[in-house]
Amino acid sequence: MKTVIIKYNAGNTRSVQFALERLGVTGIVTDDEAEIRSADKVIFPGVGEASTAMNYLRNKGLDKVITTLEQPVLGICLGMQLLCKHSEENNTDCLGVFDLAVKKFESPVENMLKIPQIGWNNITGLHSTIFEHVPENSYMYFVHSYYAALGPETVATANYVINYSAALQKNNFYAVQFHPEKSADVGGNILESFLKL
Amino acid sequence: MLTKRIIPCLDIKDGRTVKGVNFENIRDAGDPIELGALYAQQGADELVFLDITATNERRKTLSELVTRIAQHVNIPFTVGGGIASVEDVSVLLNSGADKISVNTAAFKRPELLNELSREFGSQCVVLAIDTRFENGDWYVYLNGGRVATTTKTIDWAKEAAERGAGEILLTSMNNDGTKQGFALDITAQLSQSLNIPVIASGGAGTMEHFADVFTKGQADAALAASIFHYKEMEIPELKTYLYNKGIQMRF
Structure with missing residues (x-):
């Protein structure tokens, strides 16, 4: 089995690679179209800013590659937001796999809500194969200032003043807002289930 | 709900943990990776590794250590100690911090x-x-608490948040090592004045101290070293205690 991690300017590829290694899988970090297309599984990670990341993907032609992939794809954190339609972060048009808007958290009272959300939050309403070995209300590690709204493709929900999409799924595209690679053993279970798809 | 975080801190010198005591269930308590993995397994929410090595070799040793930690520890961790440039940070993040x-x-x-x-x-x-209370206010100290400044902690924290700090790790020198509790007033003051998370450090002695720093101190996370290293307190019991006090915890 060949697992590819998409290389671009907003990747936290090292942590994802190490998490795969802990599962006995070698992740190939690449931005080469042929390499990506020939993979059995594709992971699209991301930590960074949306417009810079989208510009980079467009310049490299990776936007068209990612949206036309037919094997299972897993977007993580910014990777998930980029798979949505549009992000409020610097008013950025994204890849549009999921027909959802990405918005910024707003504190209802000044300094009540710390932004970014940093830490462990529970996820509920789990209904995707990647959560096969994840109990309802499991805690995952989140670091983000922007969130994807709820929609028909939401397969897990988290709450940070409002309910939002902790995970999305549509056809072969899976996406999680949290970091499974940093979410202890239960996060590892998600990666393992994804690799078994 | 977002939980409060419990963060053990490990001091590292020449690639080894400095305060490593009798842990029967691990082979080498001086090994940062074994100790870090043990804390992760016990339910620590994050780890902080503070490098206190002073030699020229430190950078290379540290980045190699960071890679090994990242390979074996499946929760987030922070690396600190003598970091002074974008390049220092780039090396550590690329190593897996x-x-x-x-x-x-x-x-x-x-x-x-x-x-x-x-x-x-x-x-x-x-x-x-690092902060110390004197003459009626909290002031910033530098160089591991050895050098005083005339800058108020609240002012520096606000400026830092505006400049792009994502979290504040606040250590009260008055409280550190006393086991008499965290500095609740300055922690609460920072937490109320900033829209970024505040990690409280210094003074943890009892489970009640943790409850106080999360409620009265409004901290987002609490950091401690010796009480965990010397096994005066175990993380699972601490988290159960806090949960029973109505504080959100991850299990």
Whole structure:
């Protein structure tokens, strides 16, 4: 089995690679179209800013590659937001796999809500194969200032003043807002289930 | 609900943990990876590794250590100690650290915070402040608490947040090592004045101290070292105690 991690300017590829290694899988970090297309599984990670990341993907032609992939794809954190339609972060048009808007958290009272959300939050309403070995209300590690709204493709929900999409799924595209690679053993279970798809 | 975080801190010198005591269930308590993995397994929410090595070899040793930690520890961790440049940070993040903490270097050249947040994002930039209460206010101390400044902690924390620090790690020198509890007043003051998380450090002695720093101190996370290393308190019991007090915890 060949697992590819998409290389671009907003990747936290090292942590994802190490998490795969802990599962006995070698992740190939690449931005080469042929390499990506020939993979059995594709992971699209991301930590960074949306417009810079989208510009980079467009310049490299990776936007068209990612949206036309037919094997299972897993977007993580910014990777998930980029798979949505549009992000409020610097008013950025994204890849549009999921027909959802990405918005910024707003504190209802000044300094009540710390932004970014940093830490462990529970996820509920789990209904995707990647959560096969994840109990309802499991805690995952989140670091983000922007969130994807709820929609028909939401397969897990988290709450940070409002309910939002902790995970999305549509056809072969899976996406999680949290970091499974940093979410202890239960996060590892998600990666393992994804690799078994 | 977002939980409060419990963060053990490990001091590292020449690639080894400095305060490592009798852990029967691990082979080498001086090994940062074994100790870190044990804490992760016990339910620590994050780890902080503070490098206190002073030699020229430190950078290489540290980045190799960070890689080994990242390979074996499946929760987020921060690396701090003597970090002074964008390049230092780049090496550590590329080695697998999730966050880095800066202290004296950022105070001496505050633009460092702007540079780091622009280059890597605020989420991985932790500003550590050592603070002491004297003459009616809390002031910033540098160089591991050896050098006093005339800057008030609240002012520096606000400036740092504006410049792009993603979290504040606040250590009260008055409380550190006393086991008499955290500095609740300055922790609460920072938490109310900033829209970024505050990690309280210094003074943890009892489970009640943790409850106090999360409720009265309004801290987002609490850091402790010796009480965990010397097994005066076990993380699972601490988290159960806090949960029963109505404080959100991850299990």
